[in-house]
Each structure stands twice: as structure tokens, then as C-alpha cells.
Amino acid sequence: MPQAQAVQQGRARDSRKAILDAAERxxxxxxxxxxxxxxxxxxxxxxxxxxxxxxxxxDQLFSAVxxxxxxxxxxxxxxxxxxxxxxxxxxxxxxxxxxxxxTIELGHDVERGGDAYARLIxxxxxxxxxxxxxxxxxxxxxxxxxxxxxxxxxxPGLGRAEAVRGxxxxxxxxxxxxxxxxxxxxxxDGLCDDSNTEETVATVVAFACAGIRALADGRFENRQx
Amino acid sequence: MPQAQAVQQGRARDSRKAILDAAERxxxxxxxxxxxxxxxxxxxxxxxxxxxxxxxxxDQLFSAVxxxxxxxxxxxxxxxxxxxxxxxxxxxxxxxxxxxxxTIELGHDVERGGDAYARLIxxxxxxxxxxxxxxxxxxxxxxxxxxxxxxxxxxPGLGRAEAVRGxxxxxxxxxxxxxxxxxxxxxxDGLCDDSNTEETVATVVAFACAGIRALADGRFENRQx
DNA sequence: TTATTAATTAAACGTTTGATTAAAATTCGG
DNA sequence: CCGAATTTTAATCAAACGTTTAATTAATAA
Numbered sequence: 001m002p003q004a005q006a007v008q009q010g011r012a013r014d015s016r017k018a019i020l021d022a023a024e025r026x027x028x029x030x031x032x033x034x035x036x037x038x039x040x041x042x043x044x045x046x047x048x049x050x051x052x053x054x055x056x057x058x059d060q061l062f063s064a065v066x067x068x069x070x071x072x073x074x075x076x077x078x079x080x081x082x083x084x085x086x087x088x089x090x091x092x093x094x095x096x097x098x099x100x101x102x103t104i105e106l107g108h109d110v111e112r113g114g115d116a117y118a119r120l121i122x123x124x125x126x127x128x129x130x131x132x133x134x135x136x137x138x139x140x141x142x143x144x145x146x147x148x149x150x151x152x153x154x155x156p157g158l159g160r161a162e163a164v165r166g167x168x169x170x171x172x173x174x175x176x177x178x179x180x181x182x183x184x185x186x187x188x189d190g191l192c193d194d195s196n197t198e199e200t201v202a203t204v205v206a207f208a209c210a211g212i213r214a215l216a217d218g219r220f221e222n223r224q225x
Numbered sequence: 226m227p228q229a230q231a232v233q234q235g236r237a238r239d240s241r242k243a244i245l246d247a248a249e250r251x252x253x254x255x256x257x258x259x260x261x262x263x264x265x266x267x268x269x270x271x272x273x274x275x276x277x278x279x280x281x282x283x284d285q286l287f288s289a290v291x292x293x294x295x296x297x298x299x300x301x302x303x304x305x306x307x308x309x310x311x312x313x314x315x316x317x318x319x320x321x322x323x324x325x326x327x328t329i330e331l332g333h334d335v336e337r338g339g340d341a342y343a344r345l346i347x348x349x350x351x352x353x354x355x356x357x358x359x360x361x362x363x364x365x366x367x368x369x370x371x372x373x374x375x376x377x378x379x380x381p382g383l384g385r386a387e388a389v390r391g392x393x394x395x396x397x398x399x400x401x402x403x404x405x406x407x408x409x410x411x412x413x414d415g416l417c418d419d420s421n422t423e424e425t426v427a428t429v430v431a432f433a434c435a436g437i438r439a440l441a442d443g444r445f446e447n448r449q450x
Numbered sequence: 451t452t453a454t455t456a457a458t459t460a461a462a463c464g465t466t467t468g469a470t471t472a473a474a475a476t477t478c479g480g
Numbered sequence: 481c482c483g484a485a486t487t488t489t490a491a492t493c494a495a496a497c498g499t500t501t502a503a504t505t506a507a508t509a510a
Contacts, residue, residue: 032258133406133408168409179351181350184393192386211398
């Protein structure tokens with residue numbers, strides 16, 4: 001049986017982390033079904049049985065990959081929200097930036113492998129299968145609900161349905177620049193470049209805030225006409 | 226050898242279509258790697274060798290699934306663009322609606338299986354692997370370029386980079402409501418409902434247009450500050 | 451040192467995968 | 481009704497899959 005993470009000693013840590021890193025890349029590149037444990041073990045330079053030794057099966061390995069990163073992002077988002085609402089009600093721009101920046105910054109952190117995880121978020125965020133929805137619900141629904149409430153406080157004209165829509169739209173826009181499909185560069189003949197973090201944040205925040213304000217102005221849900 | 230589609234007779238047509246329908250569902254639900262030809266054949270109620278008989282291999286089957294639908298959507302988008310620019314330069318709202326409506330409507334057409342294809346678009350549109358990028362480039366890049374040009378004509382303040390960004394953001398927002406992940410319903414406690422086509426179109430168009438206008442106002446790319 | 455535990459290994463398990471084959475059934479023009 | 485072309489079938493292939501096992505090595509505690 002593998003020891004709890006805190007008690008682990010010697011070589012153990014390296015293998016455990018190497019497996020998680022390799023799995024992150026594999027799931028991001030090929031999806032759950034397309035990623036193979038054999039290839040993951042090979043990429044991590046580890047015996048194939050070690051994957052099951054530490055993570056039991058493919059499903060739990062997938063969950064472990066998501067949980068490691070989600071903790072980071074949620075913590076940073078929570079702190080940002082606390083700070084924002086400490087004194088008064090912030091501007092919409094500041095709120096939306098606080099929501100999106102942690103994810104965008106992680107996605108740009110190639111050295112830490114954040115780009116692979118960014119593609120993985122895009123994957124399970126847009127997948128309807130049970131496993132994807134489970135990790136989304138467990139790891140991102142709590143902060144999503146808090147963010148939606150925050151949106152409604154900042155924009156009193158925003159109903160709950162519009163706030164949910166606005167939040168999901170904003171996230172979807174942010175994720176679209178992180179999928180690293182190369183399509184933006186292709187369609188713009190190289191004019192678009194996602195590598196500049198600050199420029200990306202500014203662009204996405206501007207787009208999302210304008211969109212959310214539009215949802216607040218017009219009322220699109222539950223119309224009685 | 227399978228006959229060309231036009232000359233086909235008898236049950237052939239049925240098998241061919243049944244395979245394509247089943248493959249569409251499988252790829253949408255499980256991704257390329259997670260979908261199995263055996264399960265597709267079983268779902269289509271067809272011998273497993275028939276899949277290779279008509280589509281040679283898994284890759285070409287995947288391409289065939291996309292090509293069938295992309296033709297429809299592109300044709301409708303092209304016609305809409307022709308009509309819009311026939312007399313004068315249209316309003317941004319009309320242009321964006323013309324771009325997004327065909328896809329959204331297809332995604333709501335459950336009887337024709339459009340919901341499965343909608344999820345499939347989301348899949349390969351957000352995937353960075355070679356196969357996904359190939360089908361995106363072959364089937365959707367031409368209309369994307371035409372749409373981007375149209376955006377720049379409607380909004381003269383929009384640079385090429387911003388137009389590409391705006392187009393991709395708008396598409397991404399539209400696709401996010403089509404992934405049918407059930408997340409919107411979950412986060413809104415049932416308040417959000419994607420089944421109303423007109424309401425969905427109106428909401429997405431309003432969000433996207435406001436966002437695109439924001440990109441035109443502020444200049445976010447190639448700043449020299 | 452010895453006993454215990456954790457980490458790692460190579461090998462194999464049964465199953466499923468994408469793909470191929472050759473024969474059988476069906477369809478259809480002449 | 482015949483013969484050729486097309487469609488369908490069952491059987492099979494090697495390869496890859498996720499997972500398990502038993503044995504071995506390395507580290508820790510008594």
C-alpha cells in the first residue's frame with residue numbers, strides 16, 4: 001500500500017509526481033479514452049504497475065490530476081474575492097479579472113506544466129460524460145457559485161439566470177484562449193499571440209465584462225412576451 | 226469496394242447512414258480515443274466489418290462524420306452572409322446572429338441528432354491534437370475567414386487581430402451552450418434552460434456583440450505602452 | 451542485526467482494440 | 481434467369497489495453 005503523501009520518503013515522491021505530470025499531459029493531449037497508462041508510465045520513466053500502486057485505477061488517476069491543480073486555483077480565487085469585497089463592492093472589471101487571472105496565469109506557466117492542465121480544463125469543462133461532470137462539480141462548482149453570487153452583488157440588475165450565463169460565458173472565453181489549438185494564429189496569420197499574459201487577461205476581461213453588462217441590460221431569460 | 230454514394234442502392238444507404246449516426250454519438254460522448262468501432266457497429270445494428278467497408282478506418286470515419294454536417298452549416302452561413310451584404314453593410318447584431326444561428330439551431334435539432342454533433346464540434350474545436358485541428362481547418366477555416374472579414378467591414382474600428390479574437394470568442398460562447406454538460410442547470414438550480422432556441426440565440430448574440438464592440442473600442446493587441 | 455514496511459520490478463492475466471480475410475448472401479442490369 | 485457487382489457475414493489477426501500478481505530491492509525502526 002502506498003503511504004500517505006506526508007509520510008512518504010526517498011524515491012517515492014519523485015515517482016508519484018512524475019506519474020501525475022505525465023498523466024496530465026496525456027489526458028490533455030488525447031482525452032481520457034485516448035490516454036494509455038502504459039504510455040503515461042513510459043513518459044514518467046516509471047514501471048507501469050507503479051501507476052496502479054499509487055492511484056489504483058485510471059479513473060482515480062484522472063481525479064488526482066485535476067485535484068492537484070484545482071486546489072491552487074481555488075485558493076487564489078478565494079483570496080482574491082475576500083480582498084475585493086473587504087471594504088466595498090468592487091468594479092465589475094476587477095471582479096472578472098480576479099476570477100479569470102489565476103486560470104490564465106496557470107495556463108501560461110509552461111515550466112510548471114500549466115499549459116497541459118489548461119487544455120485539460122477545457123477538455124472536461126466541455127465534456128458531458130459522467131466522469132468529466134463529476135470532477136467539474138467536485139472541484140469547481142463551489143467557487144463557481146461564490147463567483148456567481150459576487151457577480152450579482154456587483155451588478156444588481158443581473159438576475160440569477162443571467163449571472164450563471166455570464167459566468168459560464170466568461171469562463172468559456174477564457175478557456176478558449178488556453179486550449180492552445182493554434183487556430184487563432186492560423187486565422188490571423190500570426191497576428192494573434194496568446195503568449196503575453198497581461199494582454200490576454202486584458203482582452204478577455206474586456207470582452208467578458210461588456211458581455212455580462214449586456215446580459216444585465218436586456219433581460220433574456222423568463223421573458224413573458 | 227463500396228459504391229459511390231450517388232449510385233448506392235437498397236440497404237446500403239441505410240447501413241452507411243446508420244454507421245455515421247452511431248459514430249457521431251460515440252465520438253461526441255467518448256472522444257476519438259474513447260469511442261470503439263465495435264460499439265459503433267453494435268449501436269448502428271451493423272456488422273463490425275461494414276464500418277471498414279464503407280469508411281476504411283477510424284480516422285476517415287471521424288472525418289466523414291464532421292464533413293456531413295459541416296456542409297450544411299457552411300452552406301447556410303454562406304447564404305446568410307450573401308443576403309446580409311447584398312444591399313448595404315448590416316448591423317453587427319444581424320451579422321453575429323447570422324454566424325451563430327445555424328450552429329445553435331442544429332444543436333437544438335435533437336430529432337436529426339444535431340445535439341450529438343454539437344457536442345462533437347465542441348470536442349474538436351477545443352482539442353489541440355493533429356486530427357482535430359485538421360478537421361477544423363478543412364471544414365471551418367474558410368467560413369471563419371469570411372466571417373472575420375465581414376466583422377471588419379461592419380466594425381471599421383476593428384483590427385484584424387481583434388476581429389479574429391472576437392470571432393473565436395463568439396464561437397466559443399455559442400458552443401458553450403451547446404455542450405449540454407448540464408452545468409448551467411446545476412449552477413442555476415434549473416433556472417437556466419438551453420432548450421429554447423430563440424432565447425439562446427438572443428442571449429448569446431447580445432453577449433458576443435457587446436464583447437466584440439469592447440474589443441473595437443479599446444485596442445488590446447500590439448499596444449506600445 | 452533483524453523484523454517490518456515501503457517502493458519497485460518483470461511477467462502475466464483476460465479483454466478489447468482496429469483491422470483483414472474469404473466466403474456467403476443479396477441486388478440488379480441484361 | 482443468369483452472371484456480375486455489391487453488400488453482409490463470421491472468423492480471425494496481432495497489438496494494445498487496464499489490471500493483478502508474486503517476487504525483489506531499498507529504506508526504516510527496534
